[in-house]
Amino acid sequence: MTETSPALRTQKKRTSDRREHRAILAMRKMTHLQREIEKGVRILQKGGVIAFPTDTVYGLGSDAFNPRAVERVYEIKNRPRDQGLPLLVADVEQLPTLAEPISEFAWFLARRFWPGGLTLVLSRRDSLTHHLASGPTIAVRVPNHPVCLALIRGLGKPVTGTSANVSGQPAALTANEVEQQLRGRIDLIVNGGKCPGGKESTILDVTCEPPTILRHGIIPPHEIDKAYNEYVEAK
Secondary structure (H helix, E strand, O other): OOOOOHHHHHHHHHHHHHHHHHHHHHHHHHHHHHHHHHHHHHHHHOOOOOEOOOOOOOOOEEEEEHHHHHHHHHHOOOOOOOOOOOOEEOOOOHHHEOOOOOOOHHHHHHHHOOOEEEEEEEEEOOOOOOOOOOEEEEEEEOOOHHHHHHHHHHHHHOOOOOEEEOOOOOOOOOOHHHHHHHHHOOOOOOOOOOOOOOOOOOEEEEEOOOOEEEEEOOOOOOHHHHHHHHHHHHH
C-alpha cells in the first residue's frame, strides 16, 4: 500500500480547510439573511416600507392592505397616483382574494408561469379598497425568489411589488443600487445579493381579448404567444 506523501497530505488538509471555511461563511451569511428577513417582516407589520430582491429586480414592499404604507410607496418612488401598484402573493391560492372573475386563460397562465416573471392584470374584486386599485383592474404576480416569498409568507398578506427605484430611473438589481436611489427614504434594504433576472417582469392584461402586453420584460412575447396558442388549441 502506497503511503501518502507529506506534501499531498498538506495539500488535502488545505483543501479541506478551505471547504470548511467556505461552508462556515455560507452558514453565517444565511443566518444573517434570515435575521434580515425577520426584521423586514416586523417592519412590514408596523406599516413600514422595505426593499428586497426578487427574481426580476429589487422590489419596494409594503403591506398592501395598509393604506398609509401604500401611500408611502407612492411618495418614495414619486409615482403618479393613477398608476396602480402591482402586488406580490406567495401562491396562486391567494389570487381570488384580489381578483374576480378570473378567466380560465388567466388560471392557465398562472399555472404555466408562476412562480416567475409574468405579472397578470386582472379584474379586481369590488371589495378591494381604492388605495390598492382605483380602476377596474389589479396587477398580481407570484415571484420566484426565496427571500421575497419568505417576506410575503411572514406577513401573511400580499406585498406591493413595484420596483425599488425612483419613477423614471433604472430598476435596481443590487442592494447598493437601491441605496443609491432611495437612501434615507425607506426603512430597510434586505440584501439578498444580485437579482438573477436582471429585467422587470412582463405585464400582461388578460381582461381583454386577445391578451395585451402592457410592458415587455423578462418573459418574451413568443412564450406568451405559444401559451395562448396552446390554450386555444386545447379548448
